[in-house]
Amino acid sequence: xxxxxxxxxxxxxxxxxxxxxxxxxxxxxxxxxxxxxxxxxxxxxxxxxxxxxxxxxxxxxxxxxxxxxxxxxxxxxxxxxxxxxxxxxxxxxxxxxxxxxxxxxxxxxxxxxxxxxxxxxxxxxxxxxxxxxxxxxxxxxxxxxxxxxxxxxxxxxxxxxxxxxxxxxxxxxxxxxxxxxxxxxxxxxxxxxxxxxxxxxxxxxxxxxxxxxxxxxxxxxxxxxxxxx
Amino acid sequence: xxxxxxxxxxxxxxxxxxxxxxxxxxxxxxxxxxxxxxxxxxxxxxxxxxxxxxxxxxxxxxxxxxxxxxxxxxxxxxxxxxxxxxxxxxxxxxxxxxxxxxxxxxxxxxxxxxxxxxxxxxxxxxxxxxxxxxxxxxxxxxxxxxxxxxxxxxxxxxxxxxxxxxxxxxxxxxxxxxxxxxxxxxxxxxxxxxxxxxxxxxxxxxxxxxxxxxxxxxxxxxxxxxxxxxxxxxxxxxxxxxxxxxxxxxxxxxxxxxxxxxxxxxxxxxxxxxxxxxxxxxxxxxxxxxxxxxxxxxxxxxxxxxxxxxxxxxxxxxxxxxxxxxxxxxxxxxxxxxxxxxxxxxxxxxxxxxxxxxxxxxxxxxxxxxxxxxxxxxxxxxxxxxxxxxxxxxxxxxxxxxxxxxxxxxxxxxxxxxxxxxxxxxxxxxxxxxxxxxxxxxxxxxxxxxxxxxxxxxxxxxxxxxxxxxxxxxxxxxxxxxxxxxxxxxxxxxxxxxxxxxxxxxxxxxxxxxxxxxxxxxxxxxxxxxxxxxxxxxxxxxxxxxxxxxxxxxxxxxxxxxxxxxxxxxxxxxxxxxxxxxxxxxxxxxxxxxxxxxxxxxxxxxxxxxxxxxxxxxxxxxxx
Numbered sequence: 073x074x075x076x077x078x079x080x081x082x083x084x085x086x087x088x089x090x091x092x093x094x095x096x097x098x099x100x101x102x103x104x105x106x107x108x109x110x111x112x113x114x115x116x117x118x119x120x121x122x123x124x125x126x127x128x129x130x131x132x133x134x135x136x137x138x139x140x141x142x143x144x145x146x147x148x149x150x151x152x153x154x155x156x157x158x159x160x161x162x163x164x165x166x167x168x169x170x171x172x173x174x175x176x177x178x179x180x181x182x183x184x185x186x187x188x189x190x191x192x193x194x195x196x197x198x199x200x201x202x203x204x205x206x207x208x209x210x211x212x213x214x215x216x217x218x219x220x221x222x223x224x225x226x227x228x229x230x231x232x233x234x235x236x237x238x239x240x241x242x243x244x245x246x247x248x249x250x251x252x253x254x255x256x257x258x259x260x261x262x263x264x265x266x267x268x269x270x271x272x273x274x275x276x277x278x279x280x281x282x283x284x285x286x287x288x289x290x291x292x293x294x295x296x297x298x299x300x301x
Numbered sequence: 302x303x304x305x306x307x308x309x310x311x312x313x314x315x316x317x318x319x320x321x322x323x324x325x326x327x328x329x330x331x332x333x334x335x336x337x338x339x340x341x342x343x344x345x346x347x348x349x350x351x352x353x354x355x356x357x358x359x360x361x362x363x364x365x366x367x368x369x370x371x372x373x374x375x376x377x378x379x380x381x382x383x384x385x386x387x388x389x390x391x392x393x394x395x396x397x398x399x400x401x402x403x404x405x406x407x408x409x410x411x412x413x414x415x416x417x418x419x420x421x422x423x424x425x426x427x428x429x430x431x432x433x434x435x436x437x438x439x440x441x442x443x444x445x446x447x448x449x450x451x452x453x454x455x456x457x458x459x460x461x462x463x464x465x466x467x468x469x470x471x472x473x474x475x476x477x478x479x480x481x482x483x484x485x486x487x488x489x490x491x492x493x494x495x496x497x498x499x500x501x502x503x504x505x506x507x508x509x510x511x512x513x514x515x516x517x518x519x520x521x522x523x524x525x526x527x528x529x530x531x532x533x534x535x536x537x538x539x540x541x542x543x544x545x546x547x548x549x550x551x552x553x554x555x556x557x558x559x560x561x562x563x564x565x566x567x568x569x570x571x572x573x574x575x576x577x578x579x580x581x582x583x584x585x586x587x588x589x590x591x592x593x594x595x596x597x598x599x600x601x602x603x604x605x606x607x608x609x610x611x612x613x614x615x616x617x618x619x620x621x622x623x624x625x626x627x628x629x630x631x632x633x634x635x636x637x638x639x640x641x642x643x644x645x646x647x648x649x650x651x652x653x654x655x656x657x658x659x660x661x662x663x664x665x666x667x668x669x670x671x672x673x674x675x676x677x678x679x680x681x682x683x684x685x686x687x688x689x690x691x692x693x694x695x696x697x698x699x700x701x702x703x704x705x706x707x708x709x710x711x712x713x714x715x716x717x718x719x720x721x722x723x724x725x726x727x728x729x730x731x732x733x734x735x736x737x738x739x740x741x742x743x744x745x746x747x748x749x750x751x752x753x754x755x756x757x758x759x760x761x762x763x764x765x766x767x768x769x770x771x772x773x774x775x776x777x778x779x780x781x782x783x784x785x786x787x788x789x790x791x792x793x794x795x796x797x798x799x800x801x802x803x804x805x806x807x808x809x810x811x812x813x814x815x816x817x818x819x820x821x822x823x824x825x826x827x828x829x830x831x832x833x834x835x836x837x838x839x840x841x842x843x844x845x846x847x848x849x850x851x852x853x854x855x856x857x858x859x860x861x862x863x864x865x866x867x868x869x870x871x872x873x874x875x876x877x878x879x880x881x882x883x884x885x886x887x888x889x890x891x892x893x894x895x896x897x898x899x900x901x902x903x904x905x906x907x908x909x910x911x912x913x914x915x916x917x918x919x920x921x922x923x924x925x
Contacts, residue, residue, distance in 0.1 A: 132513060153419050157399060158369045169395045171343055171464050279397050282423050282513065286396075286464070289512075293463030301463045 120235050121292040127228040128288050131221055132281040138217040139274040145211060150264070152271040160276035161252045162192050167283060171290075179291050180240045184248070186287050187236065189280050190229045191249035197222040200273060203258045207270075221277070228284075239295065327355035328411025332385075332404045334418040341457040342426045342465055342511070343391050346382040349404040349415060357408040363387040368399040396422050426514030429455035431469065431490075431507045436525040448473075448494040448525070452507050455517070466512040475501040476524070500529040 165188050168174035174182070201218045204210060257269035293301035330352020339345035351361060363376035376387035387402075400422075404415040431452040440446040450471055458465050471492050472481040486492045486507075497503065503526075506519040853864040 129512065136513070153399075157401075163369070167397075169398060170391070171396075171459070171462070172391070175462065279421075279423065283397055285513075289463040289466060293461070297463075299462055301461055301466075 115234075117235070117238055118296045120231060120238065121288070121296050124228060124231045124235060125285070125288050125292055127224055127231065128281070128285040131224050131228065132278070132285045134217045134221050134224075135274070135278040135281045138214050138221070139278045141211065141213045141217075142270060142274050146267050147271050150267070152268050153275075155268060156272045156275050159272050160279065161196070161254065162189055162250045162276065162280055164250050165189060165192065165248070168287075174287060174290055179295060180236075182287055182291060183232065183236050183239060184246070186284055187229070187232050188248045188250070189284055190225060190232060191247065192252065193225055193277065193280065194229075196252040196254065196273060196277070197225055199252075199255050199258060200270075200277075203270070221281075325356045326410055327353070327357075329353065329355045329357075329359040329406035329408045329413050331413045332361060332406045332415045334402060334404055334415055337402070337418065337420045337425050339394070339422050339426050340428050340455070341459060342396060342422065342514075343457075343459070344389055344394050345420070345422050345425060346386055346388045347402055347418070347420065348382070348386045351385060351406060352413065354406075355408050355410055357410060359406050359408040361385065362405045362407070363402060364405065365400050365402040367395060367401075394422055398422070423513075426465070426511050428458050428465070428467065428509055428511055428514070428517045430517045430520040431455055431509050432520070434505065434507055434520050434523045436503075436505055436523050438525065438527070445495060448497055448503070448527075449491065450494065450505055450507070451491045452520070453490060454509065458511075465514075467509045468512075469507055469509045470516075471505060471507045472519075473503055473505040475503055477501070481506075497527050499527050502526045 165185065167185050167189070168177055168182075177185070197218070201215070201222055204215045204218050254269060254273060257265060258273070260266040260269065293299055332349045332351045334347050334349045337345055337347040347363070349361070349363070351359065363379075364373050365376070366373045374393075376389075377393050378388040378390065379386065381388035398421065400420040401417045402420055403417045406413050406415075431454055433451075433453040435451045437449045437451070438446065439449050450473075452469070452471075454460050454467055458467060460467055466488065468488055469486040469490065470483060471486055472483040473494065474481045475498060484492060484494075502524055504522045504524050506522055508517045508519045510516045
């Protein structure tokens with residue numbers, strides 16, 4: 073009798089967990105658009121873009137907060153900003169620099185640019201998490217956000233690939249991205265150099281996440297709402 | 302030589318400097334770029350604050366270079382954004398690029414440069430306020446009226462292409478209010494307000510924020526008056542008020558129900574009644590007149606006019622008739638009781654009109670017929686504590702309907718015997734020969750007072766009976782009363798005191814003062830405290846008169862057990878049960894004789910603490 077009762081309780085608990093998970097998973101993009109393996113899964117472009125914009129917006133917010141936190145805590149009075157000029161590894165990717173340029177770029181090109189930037193950040197984000205953990209007095213605000221950004225960046229990449237598959241199907245894409253070589257700087261023994269390396273990384277992340285967010289919003293209004301948001 | 306030249310040059314320089322200083326002219330102070338802002342993420346402006354101008358006209362220039370470029374540019378537009386500003390138009394604006402901007406102040410004396418400012422247009426976006434704020438009062442027929450607020454995004458911002466995403470916030474307040482009421486409107490450009498106070502003028506403002514920028518300034522105020530008849534009642538407020546008051550009422554009712562009595566006593570403390578030892582306040586519930594009349598006093602507190610009002614004397618006739626003669630006042634000749642004859646039938650029911658009555662109105666005033674005696678009720682009530690001490694007096698009192706004050710000895714048996722006798726009364730021949738006689742007297746008086754009994758149920762007579770039988774008892778009582786009446790007329794004739802004849806007899810009459818009624822109903826009689834008592838002692842002979850002056854107990858509620866009073870005589874106590882016998886009473890003094898009762902006159906006042914009621918049950922038992 074005990075076993076039966078406990079198994080019932082266990083199954084009830086499992087059910088409860090499942091339901092709660094389903095409810096909680098209504099948050100940002102934790103639910104996959106189409107389960108892998110489904111052949112005829114068609115999520116509308118509008119939903120794809122909406123989800124992508126939500127993700128990019130969220131990532132930039134996190135990056136901005138992370139940068140501000142780091143700046144306030146480690147970079148005061150060190151004049152890092154003067155040195156962080158033209159130091160992002162993604163600057164080799166030619167991306168539009170203002171609205172007009174962005175509007176002149178064809179959306180497929182723009183999409184590939186987005187994808188290039190997103191891919192360029194896979195590696196740096198991974199190392200950022202590792203290195204922030206190793207920082208002395210690892211600040212939780214920075215670490216938790218780094219972890220979250222890494223996670224969401226992967227999801228955004230998936231979503232973008234799906235969008236590309238719908239907008240520009242069949243085209244074999246050149247996977248162009250920038251290689252990041254800033255790892256040795258992050259592991260420098262000199263604290264000042266190391267801190268600047270972090271500063272620079274976070275600064276570039278903030279900028280690139282904003283760029284992606286802006287491009288995506290442009291694309292969304294252009295493709296989904298026909299430039300009438 | 303060289304030293305001289307050097308010193309001279311220094312001297313001249315110093316002189317020059319001094320003269321300049323004396324003139325108040327100096328190179329300009331360091332300017333400072335204090336704000337850079339982009340209203341739409343396509344252009345931006347920087348403003349600087351000039352330093353001290355050094356007293357000379359100073360020229361300001363702004364120079365900058367961009368990230369990734371090496372050559373320096375100068376500000377393309379000093380005018381558009383006002384003085385001390387530099388406006389970068391679309392051509393000169395690059396997003397996601399750091400601008401390093403410096404301002405140079407130059408005057409005749411020199412120049413100075415500001416600190417470089419690192420500006421990224423991405424992070425300095427602050428739009429203009431929204432425009433065209435319109436307010437409209439809408440009153441649809443089937444819905445609640447509301448205020449409809451509409452606006453447009455700032456003109457420069459490009460929302461349509463999605464370059465900027467704006468979120469709005471409105472705030473409003475009545476004109477005279479101090480605080481603003483703020484609402485977040487999201488990305489929509491209109492808002493509805495449902496709760497407004499009629500009769501006031503409202504002010505509304507709106508501002509906006511780009512997706513990753515700063516809030517704009519508030520738009521200029523728009524106002525709209527709300528007309529007075531504008532029904533904007535919020536039903537929820539009234540519902541809430543109603544529910545709250547209902548809850549409060551329920552709580553109060555519940556509290557009152559729980560603690561009603563204590564609350565009432567707290568708010569309205571009961572008026573303490575007069576406490577007179579030995580006097581029950583319940584007795585005062587009836588009309589005071591009746592009470593006083595029952596007591597036999599004209600006025601209360603009793604005056605000296607009334608004497609002997611409160612003591613009932615059981616006149617014991619030592620003569621052969623053994624009659625019960627009421628201790629009756631000479632001043633009550635109008636009583637229908639006529640002592641026309643001394644009937645050998647000793648249970649003629651002769652007794653004083655007031656006699657064992659407690660409620661007779663005796664003092665100085667001729668009262669109505671014995672038919673109007675209050676006495677029986679008094680008797681009833683007197684007997685009541687005897688038999689049912691612990692029972693509530695409710696039925697009795699209610700039955701009396703306040704006409705007759707309900708005396709009851711609560712607890713103590715020391716009620717007064719309110720039989721009133723004027724002092725001049727000669728309680729001559731009346732003697733209660735037997736219990737039956739007494740009973741008959743009581744019955745007679747009861748019958749006489751049938752009119753008063755009319756409304757008294759048998760409850761009064763027999764408190765142990767239930768109320769349901771009251772009706773029947775009433776009917777029976779009526780019958781009894783009728784029979785009583787007939788008998789009363791007979792007995793009344795015998796009830797009057799026989800004025801002088803008994804006195805002439807050898808045996809003086811002796812009056813007993815009923816001292817108290819003990820708990821088990823024994824009447825304790827006191828001999829009269831004068832010559833009578835001695836007379837009683839002298840004249841008491843066992844064979845002629847057994848003087849049973851002490852009621853030991855009442856059995857079966859209608860039998861008086863009398864014993865000889867030790868004080869009065871030396872006879873051995875002789876207990877004889879008084880039988881519930883029909884009119885014929887045994888002449889045997891050994892049986893059911895009521896010994897002579899010495900009677901002591903008393904004043905017309907309540908004698909407290911020593912006088913008790915004689916339970917009238919024995920007297921009131923149905924005659925038939």
